[in-house]
Amino acid sequence: MKGDWVSEKACSTCHFMTRDNICPKCRISTLSDDFSGLVIVFDPEGSVIAKAMNIKEKGRYALKVR
Ligand SMILES: [Zn+2]
Numbered sequence: 001m002k003g004d005w006v007s008e009k010a011c012s013t014c015h016f017m018t019r020d021n022i023c024p025k026c027r028i029s030t031l032s033d034d035f036s037g038l039v040i041v042f043d044p045e046g047s048v049i050a051k052a053m054n055i056k057e058k059g060r061y062a063l064k065v066r
Contacts, residue, residue, distance in 0.1 A: 010035040010062035015053065017060040025057070037063025 009031035010016070011023035017038070022029045039061045044050040055061060 009033045010065045012065050014055075015039075015061040015063070015065055017062060032065050034066040035062035035064060039063055 008017050008019050010033075011018065011026055011028070012030040012032050013026045013028060014023065015035075016023055016025050018024060018031065021031070023031060039049055039053070039055075041047055041050045041055050041058050041061060044056050044058055047055075050056075053061065
């Protein structure tokens with residue numbers, strides 16, 4: 001598992017974390033490896049953070065993407 005975390009990037013639009021070259025949600029390739037914070041959303045409906053970040057699907061998201 002070592003090194004897995006490093007290869008991940010965050011979508012600059014929806015902040016979704018992925019190891020692919022395109023965001024599986026937005027289908028765009030503007031991914032950034034310059035991000036900070038990590039939000040894991042299990043329950044988008046009941047999460048205040050998910051609501052604030054406009055997250056509608058569970059998954060892992062970066063808090064800030066530059
Ligand atoms: Zn996205």
